[in-house]
Amino acid sequence: MASKPWTLGAIRAMNLQLEAACAEPGCGWSSAYDLDKMIAEFGADCELPTEAGGLACGRCGAPVDFGLVAVKKRA
Ligand SMILES: [Zn+2]
Numbered sequence: 001m002a003s004k005p006w007t008l009g010a011i012r013a014m015n016l017q018l019e020a021a022c023a024e025p026g027c028g029w030s031s032a033y034d035l036d037k038m039i040a041e042f043g044a045d046c047e048l049p050t051e052a053g054g055l056a057c058g059r060c061g062a063p064v065d066f067g068l069v070a071v072k073k074r075a
Pocket of ligand 1: 022
């Protein structure tokens with residue numbers, strides 16, 4: 001595995017979806033980020049995790065855990 005950090009552009013290039021889930025037990029909040037919107041806002045070279053954009057739980061404001069999910073390619 002490459003050791004360089006993930007960037008928004010790399011995630012999109014690999015057809016991965018960036019999701020975030022609240023680190024607070026019992027909260028249960030999760031969200032999928034709009035990569036195109038984030039790249040437009042922060043740039044494709046923006047590394048993750050980032051403090052930019054206030055990536056925090058949309059419900060309680062706690063830090064979030066990131067997850068990368070493969071997006072099915074359209075046939
Ligand atoms: Zn939360």
